[in-house]
Amino acid sequence: xxxxxxxxxxxxxxxxxRKMFEEGIQLKNRHGADKVFDFSLGNPDIxxxxxxxxxxxxxxxxDEKGSHGYMPNAGYANVREALAKKVCREQNVKVDGxxxxxxxxxxxxxxxxxxxxxxxxxxxxxxxxxxxxYKAYTTNHGAKLVEVDSTEDFDLDLSAxxxxxxxxxxxxxxxxxxxxxxxxxxxxxxxxxxxxLKEHGKKTGRLPYIVSDEPYREIAYTGEVPPIxxxxxxxxxxxxxxxxxxxxxxxxxxxxVSPEISAKDDLVNGLIYATRILGFVNAPALMQKIVGSLTExxxxxxxYEKRRDAFMDVLNEAGIEYALxxxxxxxxxxxxxxxxxxxxDKAFVEHLKKHLILGVPGSGFGKQGWLRFAYCVDEKIIxxxxxxxxxxxxxxx
Amino acid sequence: xxxxxxxxxxxxxxxxxRKMFEEGIQLKNRHGADKVFDFSLGNPDIxxxxxxxxxxxxxxxxDEKGSHGYMPNAGYANVREALAKKVCREQNVKVDGxxxxxxxxxxxxxxxxxxxxxxxxxxxxxxxxxxxxYKAYTTNHGAKLVEVDSTEDFDLDLSAxxxxxxxxxxxxxxxxxxxxxxxxxxxxxxxxxxxxLKEHGKKTGRLPYIVSDEPYREIAYTGEVPPIxxxxxxxxxxxxxxxxxxxxxxxxxxxxVSPEISAKDDLVNGLIYATRILGFVNAPALMQKIVGSLTExxxxxxxYEKRRDAFMDVLNEAGIEYALxxxxxxxxxxxxxxxxxxxxDKAFVEHLKKHLILGVPGSGFGKQGWLRFAYCVDEKIIxxxxxxxxxxxxxxx
Numbered sequence: 001x002x003x004x005x006x007x008x009x010x011x012x013x014x015x016x017x018r019k020m021f022e023e024g025i026q027l028k029n030r031h032g033a034d035k036v037f038d039f040s041l042g043n044p045d046i047x048x049x050x051x052x053x054x055x056x057x058x059x060x061x062x063d064e065k066g067s068h069g070y071m072p073n074a075g076y077a078n079v080r081e082a083l084a085k086k087v088c089r090e091q092n093v094k095v096d097g098x099x100x101x102x103x104x105x106x107x108x109x110x111x112x113x114x115x116x117x118x119x120x121x122x123x124x125x126x127x128x129x130x131x132x133x134y135k136a137y138t139t140n141h142g143a144k145l146v147e148v149d150s151t152e153d154f155d156l157d158l159s160a161x162x163x164x165x166x167x168x169x170x171x172x173x174x175x176x177x178x179x180x181x182x183x184x185x186x187x188x189x190x191x192x193x194x195x196x197l198k199e200h201g202k203k204t205g206r207l208p209y210i211v212s213d214e215p216y217r218e219i220a221y222t223g224e225v226p227p228i229x230x231x232x233x234x235x236x237x238x239x240x241x242x243x244x245x246x247x248x249x250x251x252x253x254x255x256x257v258s259p260e261i262s263a264k265d266d267l268v269n270g271l272i273y274a275t276r277i278l279g280f281v282n283a284p285a286l287m288q289k290i291v292g293s294l295t296e297x298x299x300x301x302x303x304y305e306k307r308r309d310a311f312m313d314v315l316n317e318a319g320i321e322y323a324l325x326x327x328x329x330x331x332x333x334x335x336x337x338x339x340x341x342x343x344x345d346k347a348f349v350e351h352l353k354k355h356l357i358l359g360v361p362g363s364g365f366g367k368q369g370w371l372r373f374a375y376c377v378d379e380k381i382i383x384x385x386x387x388x389x390x391x392x393x394x395x396x397x
Numbered sequence: 398x399x400x401x402x403x404x405x406x407x408x409x410x411x412x413x414x415r416k417m418f419e420e421g422i423q424l425k426n427r428h429g430a431d432k433v434f435d436f437s438l439g440n441p442d443i444x445x446x447x448x449x450x451x452x453x454x455x456x457x458x459x460d461e462k463g464s465h466g467y468m469p470n471a472g473y474a475n476v477r478e479a480l481a482k483k484v485c486r487e488q489n490v491k492v493d494g495x496x497x498x499x500x501x502x503x504x505x506x507x508x509x510x511x512x513x514x515x516x517x518x519x520x521x522x523x524x525x526x527x528x529x530x531y532k533a534y535t536t537n538h539g540a541k542l543v544e545v546d547s548t549e550d551f552d553l554d555l556s557a558x559x560x561x562x563x564x565x566x567x568x569x570x571x572x573x574x575x576x577x578x579x580x581x582x583x584x585x586x587x588x589x590x591x592x593x594l595k596e597h598g599k600k601t602g603r604l605p606y607i608v609s610d611e612p613y614r615e616i617a618y619t620g621e622v623p624p625i626x627x628x629x630x631x632x633x634x635x636x637x638x639x640x641x642x643x644x645x646x647x648x649x650x651x652x653x654v655s656p657e658i659s660a661k662d663d664l665v666n667g668l669i670y671a672t673r674i675l676g677f678v679n680a681p682a683l684m685q686k687i688v689g690s691l692t693e694x695x696x697x698x699x700x701y702e703k704r705r706d707a708f709m710d711v712l713n714e715a716g717i718e719y720a721l722x723x724x725x726x727x728x729x730x731x732x733x734x735x736x737x738x739x740x741x742d743k744a745f746v747e748h749l750k751k752h753l754i755l756g757v758p759g760s761g762f763g764k765q766g767w768l769r770f771a772y773c774v775d776e777k778i779i780x781x782x783x784x785x786x787x788x789x790x791x792x793x794x
Binding site for chain 2: 002003004005006007008010011014041043044045047048053056057059060061063065066067068069070071104105107108109110111112115116117118119133136137140141142246247248249250251262263266267269270273274276277278279280281282284285286287
C-alpha cells in the first residue's frame with residue numbers, strides 16, 4: 001500500500017475516461033485539431049466580458065497595499081455584501097452579506113457544504129443523470145450518494161425522491177440548469193419538492209437541506225431560473241463564475257443560504273470553518289474583488305443559444321433524438337438503437353470517434369443509453385460536424 | 398442536528414480563540430489601532446516584490462485568450478517544469494515537471510497529500526509544538542494525528558518518533574522553518590529521521606512518507622534550509638508563495654515528490670485526482686502563471702531578520718526567555734513563572750492583553766507554558782512595545 005485504497009480504486013475505474021481523453025489528443029495529432037469535432041469537455045471558449053478585462057487591468061495597476069494578504073475565511077465583507085444584493089434579486093429574498101460565504105468555485109463550495117452538513121453515514125440524494133463529481137464530493141466526507149431516477153423529461157421525480165428519503169437523509173442536491181440535460185426545474189417542481197421535504201421533516205424531525213448547484217444560472221434561454229432560496233427554508237445555493245464570466249481556471253464562486261434557514265449561525269460558521277480546514281482557507285483574493293464588482297456582467301448568452309440551435313439542426317438532420325436544453329451548454333442525446341434494437345451509449349461514442357466526433361457516454365452521468373455533447377465550441381465546428389454525424393449514422397448498425 | 402457533529406464540536410472548542418480575536422478588535426477600537434501591539438497573526442505585511450507587480454500588470458494587459466480557462470488538474474505543464482527546476486536547485490535532486498502538482502496554497506496541498514496517502518484509521522505523526530491545522534487536515538480524511546514531543550531545543554526527538562511508529566503510520570509531517578518555533582532541522586537531523594523510518598520500513602514492510610511543509614523555506618536567516626527530497630526516497634514537499642511572495646490571500650503553492658519515490662505514478666496520479674475531487678480542481682490559473690515566472694523572486698528577508706533582532710531586544714530587556722528563531726517570523730517564548738512557581742501561558746496572554754499586547758498561547762500549538770509572537774508587523778510597533786512588555790513583567794505575579 002503506497003497510496004490510499006479508495007484513491008487507488010478510483011484511479012483504476014477512471015482509467016477508461018482517461019484513455020478516451022488521451023485518444024482524443026492522439027486523434028487531433030493525427031488528423032489535425034480542426035478535423036476533430038471535440039464536444040467532450042465543458043470548458044467555456046467564450047472570453048470573459050470586456051468589463052472583466054478593464055477591471056483586471058485597473059486592479060493590477062493599482063495593486064493596493066495588502067490586497068494579496070489574508071482576509072477573513074468567509075471572504076471580504078464588501079464582496080459578501082455585493083453578492084448578497086445579487087442573490088436578493090435572483091432569489092427573491094432579503095439577505096445581507098452574513099448569508100454569503102465566498103468559495104473556491106462551485107466544486108470547492110459543494111465540498112464545504114457537504115462537510116458542514118453531513119455526519120458520517122448520512123445520505124445525500126441526487127437525480128439521475130447528474131454531474132458525476134457529486135459522488136466523490138459526498139463520499140469525501142463520509143456520506144453516501146443515493147441516486148434516484150428523474151422523470152422521462154428529466155424533471156424531478158417526486159415519488160422516487162420520496163421513496164429514497166429516510167432519517168439519514170441530510171440533503172438533496174439539485175442542479176438547474178442541469179448538466180448534462182440542460183433542464184431548468186420550474187417553480188412548480190421546486191415547490192413540490194419543498195412540500196415533500198417539509199412533510200418528511202414533520203414526520204421524522206429532520207428537515208433535509210436542498211443544495212442547489214447553480215453554476216449555469218446565468219446561461220438560460222427561457223427566462224429566469226426559478227429561485228430556490230425563497231421557496232424552501234433549508235436551501236443552500238452554491239454558484240460560481242466559471243460559466244457566467246468564463247473564469248473556470250480561477251476558481252471563484254460563493255455559497256448563499258436562505259434567510260429562513262433554521263440554524264443560520266451554526267451553519268454559516270460551519271461553512272466558514274470548513275472552508276478553512278479543508279485547505280481552501282479563502283477564495284482567491286483578486287478574483288473575489290473582481291466578482292464583487294462585476295455583479296451585472298456576464299458573457300453573451302445569445303452565442304450559446306445560437307450554437308445550441310445550430311447543433312440541434314445537425315442532430316435533426318442526422319436523426320439523433322435529444323432533450324431540448326433550456327440552459328447550460330450541453331445537448332443530451334439518445335444513443336440511436338443498433339439494428340438488433342439495443343442501445344449502447346459507450347459503443348456509439350466509440351463509433352462516433354471513428355468519424356472524429358467526441359462526446360461523453362451517458363453512463364458517465366448515471367444514465368445509460370444516452371450521450372452528452374458540449375457546445376461551448378465555435379459554431380463553425382458545430383456546423384462542420386454535420387456531414388460526419390450523417391456518415392456516422394449511416395454506418396451505425 | 399442541523400450541521401455535522403464534528404463541525405459543531407469544533408465550533409464550540411474554537412470559540413475561545415475567536416473570543417480572543419474579537420477582543421483584539423475591541424481593544425483596537427477602544428484604544429486606537431496604533432496603541433495595540435498585535436503580534437497574534439501570521440499575515441505577512443511586506444508587499445510582494447516589484448517583479449510581481451510588473452508581471453501582474455503585464456499579464457492583465459495581455460489577458461491572453463483562454464488564460465482563465467481550465468487547464469489540466471495538475472496545473473500548466475510549463476509552470477510545473479519551471480517549478481521543477483527550482484525544486485532541483487533547492488532540494489539537490491533531478492526532477493521534471495511530472496514530479497510537481499500545483500496546489501491551492503500549502504493548506505490545500507496538505508489536504509490533497511493526506512487524502513492521497515492515508516487509509517481510514519491510518520496515523521500521521523507530528524512533533525509538538527506544531528501548526529494546529531494539521532490536526533483537522535488529518536482527521537478530514539479519516540486518519541489520526543499522533544503527537545510526540547520534540548527535544549528541549551525543539552529538534553526532532555527520534556526516540557519519541559520511534560516509539561510512535563507502528564504499522565498504521567502512513568506519514569510524519571515536518572515543518573522547517575517551524576511555526577511556531579522558527580527551528581530549522583539540520584541535515585543531520587533529517588538524515589537520522591530518514592534512517593529511523595527506513596529501519597521501520599524494513600521491519601514492517603511499510604515505509605512511511607515524510608511530508609515536509611515548507612512555506613517558510615525562503616524565510617531563513619542561517620543559510621539554506623537542508624533538503625529532504627534528496628535525503629529520503631518517500632519524501633513529499635508541500636510549499637506555497639504565501640510567505641516568500643506575500644501572497645497568502647491568492648492561495649498558490651505546489652507539491653513536489655522525491656525522484657526516488659516508490660509508487661511515483663500512482664502517487665502523482667492520486668495527488669492530481671485528489672486535487673480534482675476535493676474541489677480545488679486546479680490551483681488558480683493567473684497565480685500559476687505568476688509563480689511559474691517568478692521562481693527567483695522573493696520578499697526582502699533581511700526586513701524580517703531586523704524585526705526578529707528588534708523583538709529579541711525587547712524580550713531580553715523585559716526578561717522573557719525565547720527560542721532563537723532560525724527562520725519564519727515567529728518568536729516562541731517561555732511564559733514567565735508566577736510568584737508561586739507556576740507557568741500558565743493562557744493566563745500570561747490574558748495579562749499581556751491588559752497591556753495591549755496580543756500573542757497566542759503555546760497551548761494553541763500543543764505546547765503549554767509557552768507563547769508565540771508573530772513579527773510580520775512594522776519594526777516601529779515592535780520597538781514601541783518595549784515599555785508595555787516591561788510594565789507587564791513588573792505586574793506579573
